Amino acid sequence: MRILHISDTHIGVGSAFNSEAFEHVFKEVKDGVYDLVIHSGDITQGGRTQEFKKAREILSCTETPCIMLPGNHDARSGGLFLFEKYIGPLNGVREVGDAVIIYVNSAFEDSDQGRVGMVKFNMMRDALNKYGEKPIKILAIHHHIIPIPMAGRERNVLYNAGDILELILKEDLDLVLSGHRHYPNIYQIENTVFINAGTASATKTRYGDINSYNVIEIKDKERKVKTLRIDGKVQQYSFAKRKRRIFSDFGKREFRAIQVANTLISDSRPFLKRNFTNAMATIEELKPDLLVHCGGIVREGIAGDYDYALSLLSEFDFPILYTPAGRDINYLGYYLFPTYFGLIDQRFSNETILFQGISSAQYDSQEGIVGPSQRKALLEKLQSPEDIKAVFLHHNVLPIPHSREKGLLEDSGDLLRDLANARVDLILTGTSSHPFAAQVEDSIVVNANSLSSIYQRSVFGNSFNIIDIYEGAIAVFEVNSLWGRQRLLGIWERNKNTDHS
Template structure:
């Protein structure tokens, strides 16, 4: 069986100062030169400060690699107007590399003098055009510097790709095989639907995380569609993950429906003009008369501000909802007196056990900021609770999204999203429901479907479908999620995922 083998290096941080570990670079380069690699991808931060003397040294060091080499810029490379020097010493900032049955499309995600990233405007359109141009290729690889989904063990979630949700959506729509990146100095591999997201650690920089050592990744693409990624550390330790694309892509539920959930968010009840009172009243009628779910989940921002007048109004609306409810506070809910008022009107959310279905609420909202946090103690509690109910269908409910949402500016809204996402996927959580960002989106990461609700009745949303809520149907063999338009009740499929076997 044929196979393409790629070495993925990143974050070399070449400099005359102490940040660069020359011996680690030489050791990895020697392994690559001896190995049967078809080519090498370097996903940025070649230099440490983007200075001319560093680029001169980098050009010399990179010549040691005796394989075809794709190199793209990182945030450190564009410091001090280093993007001009990158083109002089390294090559184009964006480009295409073709190989047998495949293509690498690399794109500059850097913003001068910022650690954050963006693939916006012209570059986003350019990337879309290239994906359309090479749509017939069996293997489509997109390479950029910045990470696409939150990573564990990186400290506070920041320096993100501002339009990560749009980029993720674009890659999924175009059947991209692999997104390869660096930036956070942590090696990691996630499967998002059939897209592999491959983060390299740092090849030759002293700044590793939690005492880790330097590493690089080995990517193997097989003719039958399998993708295997191996994280190889300079100590010789290896971790390998393999994925085979799911076929067929369309499923029809064959078992009976066990449970139905209406998931909503951002009702933002208030007396402001942006609150669509009639829309929320219509949704309440739909829930009671037509949909008749077993449970209603509200993922936060029930009110626009934490004042008693708004809570009184919200209580009047939601007491009309007949099915059982579980409500978690969003950041708007706990502004001003909201922390006390939420508990007074709706109570503290607690674990809800309904036969084989267990709903686990997670509190992430903080006072007076849209930035959320679960915290190290909260993560430990979440992991223990998931393990306590192992064997049941566990649904984690929280306000802040743990995956980027299309059409919103990602600024690391959950500051420990990487570690929280790791807990959720490590424990094989059956379903995660979130509600921040004003747009509906659903993807499966590893074995865990993660579904974000749009705004149910607030005019300031980001959803072309309009105000909406989600209808989650759990069958014996799969989970089906529909997005339902709040005014008309029309539906569109948001996601359908096979259930894992216990």
């Protein structure tokens, strides 16, 4: 099966629209041999009648089945009404050969943010249920679900990206096609290939890039993606569908790390002392080699909270690494954090394992940023000989289910791409108080719930994660703070022949 994936044509009059690039892509739609054409939204620049009339030409120039999605620009000026009039339904399910394509409108009036409301979310879920046996399952949605590199600040995101990501992974989709950020990017997450198209014909390209589109070929278990720039340059990627396997022998356990977040220690109600005490007793019994605290140590950056936190955390004989959340450095926290808990970018290493912390926190803000200088310095710090490398920070790099995604880490797209390219084994985060784990390329991303605060979102209750590193696999378990009940978040094979150089 061959799919032509175009996006963000931004058809209009004026300087936002590159008509030359459009003609190039239009010719490909007209003359190329494909089983399916998908336009993943921002068809028009302003959602106006003339723009939609021109956009209709795409549909009428080819016999190939063509799915066109609305984007945030199409929803401007009441454009969704015109979209339905000139282009077609905003949402739907289409079968083409062996594939089922579920396309969902994520745009709404006069907003650049995206949202998939409950009705549409249920439609997606029901369609995936109904077509679960189809050999190829594809979701098309305008807004990106995973942060995109080289696209500037992470914003205009999909509010419920975490829930959608969870559904995609649970239903084992083959492809997710998106646009919106005007920069092409591809990730394999678990078994699903997330393909973001660049812009086909908007003048707003990024980092000096030019217009592009994607060609996708699916054959048996192999998914090939080509990104074609309109100057003829081609980048090619290939993803094999991973075999599902039951691990029976992980080999010897080499290391046990415990990951916690948002303890929110204070003498006030949000801190659940009993949960903290029970969890720390369980952690002691688990005999960890290391505890990693992904931020939110104290409720506020004030001396009383820090005094209390230190008295509770200083009695353990395993090493503990800390990284701050915004609340840890508020008020006097910028001074108290290093005084009580040590340097901001903490590090642990033995012969085989490295844990490297980075600070993403900012004063008086829930938003975080790593920044280009720190990202560069981090990549240099990761140039060391250990076999397993883990990076930990407070802010999330993947959207977290059951929380509103706000793009809180401003450069999450660049950081995730850097760490995936560096084939970092583990990326540990601690925001949004919900546990979540998924493998992006070769990097396992694990988010921790709140250990001991009333502000948590998991029906499993407050919890922490065990990260067990075996010779052959990495296993992540969630453990309930109060009762010690465990459940598996995932097991992944260890990276083979990892070359970090």
